Amino acid sequence: MDKHQILAYFSKLSDSNQQALLTDLNSTKTASDYSSLLNLRGDALDDKRAECPHCKSFNYIKNGRDKGSRKYKCKDCKCGFTEYTGTWINGIHKKHLIPLFMKTLESSLSLVKSSNEIGISEPTVFSWRHKFLSSQEPNEEEEKPFKGITETDETFYHHSQKGKKCDHRAARSRGGRPSRGITNEEATVLTTMDRAGNSQYQFTNMGRISLVELENALGNRITERTILCSDGHNTFKALAKKRDMEHHILNASKKERVKGDYHIQHINSLHGRMKSFFNHRLRGVSTKYLQKYLNWQKIKDEFTDSAQWIKTILSRSLQRPDALNIYKNIENDYVNIYASSQLFS
Numbered sequence: 001m002d003k004h005q006i007l008a009y010f011s012k013l014s015d016s017n018q019q020a021l022l023t024d025l026n027s028t029k030t031a032s033d034y035s036s037l038l039n040l041r042g043d044a045l046d047d048k049r050a051e052c053p054h055c056k057s058f059n060y061i062k063n064g065r066d067k068g069s070r071k072y073k074c075k076d077c078k079c080g081f082t083e084y085t086g087t088w089i090n091g092i093h094k095k096h097l098i099p100l101f102m103k104t105l106e107s108s109l110s111l112v113k114s115s116n117e118i119g120i121s122e123p124t125v126f127s128w129r130h131k132f133l134s135s136q137e138p139n140e141e142e143e144k145p146f147k148g149i150t151e152t153d154e155t156f157y158h159h160s161q162k163g164k165k166c167d168h169r170a171a172r173s174r175g176g177r178p179s180r181g182i183t184n185e186e187a188t189v190l191t192t193m194d195r196a197g198n199s200q201y202q203f204t205n206m207g208r209i210s211l212v213e214l215e216n217a218l219g220n221r222i223t224e225r226t227i228l229c230s231d232g233h234n235t236f237k238a239l240a241k242k243r244d245m246e247h248h249i250l251n252a253s254k255k256e257r258v259k260g261d262y263h264i265q266h267i268n269s270l271h272g273r274m275k276s277f278f279n280h281r282l283r284g285v286s287t288k289y290l291q292k293y294l295n296w297q298k299i300k301d302e303f304t305d306s307a308q309w310i311k312t313i314l315s316r317s318l319q320r321p322d323a324l325n326i327y328k329n330i331e332n333d334y335v336n337i338y339a340s341s342q343l344f345s
Helices: 003-011 015-047 095-106 111-118 122-134 213-221 234-243 265-281 287-302 306-317 323-328 331-344
Strands: 058-068 069-074 080-082 146-158 188-194 201-208 222-230 246-249
Touching: 003 069, 015 069, 015 265, 015 306, 069 095, 095 122, 095 306, 111 122, 122 287, 146 213, 146 265, 188 213, 188 265, 188 287, 201 213, 201 265, 213 222, 213 234, 213 265, 222 234, 234 246, 265 331, 323 331
Parallel strands: 146 222, 222 246
Antiparallel strands: 058 069, 069 080, 146 188, 188 201
């Protein structure tokens, strides 16, 4: 059939059939455009640009194929692995649907809408989502130090067990405060960014952040070249004094929002976007998965070019052979943060 015959046939279809056909054609084009990206890690392994996911050695050899995946054998640790071992797509059977899944993430669709768009169940979408977001976990080796004017502040989210029956307290309406002030039943998210575009979104603890927790979060990213801008909380003052840093305090109670070049307006804008995304678009998020949703917000902010979003993010996600371990440790990471805070409540 030539183009004119196809158009004539298309015009005779009902509106619903036309829409269904367009959806299928779009899905086919998306899959063909991005499916080659799934081979990037295998290509890197073939060229010795990637390492064994078990022992980090480059001393491995090709070892055939298994169900379409390239296999390798490490001469040092004697372990076998495939091009997907350790990555977030390891064990996913319908890999051809991953480009469609990435488009639902780009559009920030709900589980129900994502399920309908991709054609897989909601639990599967949920599993894929958090496996992928685990591949976006901050990598300390790649994080750059904060230089120049650096804004930092914390924001709080009520402890949530969304998706799980809560039996240790009475249910509360979404958004209702358990009590006045900040308690150990509120998750602290520390956000930091400099004017060069380096940023960090991290779920640090429950309740008010301490100096030790603040230092653990910022680590070596604070240097003598960092000029800190924050509110007047004592923890930030203590950090600046301990590190002998230049520190500019914005006291909101005195309506001090800008002091020349020094302000935390970028952080305040970020917190507004986060609250809108988490509390309204996603209808609240479980504290257990809070860091994963922070990873989602971070890549939304970093990569705003929709034409390159899928290619860039998918390529980067396949470079994390530890993503599956991060995903499997979600429960332990959450318990370690939550349980430790309750010791001092």
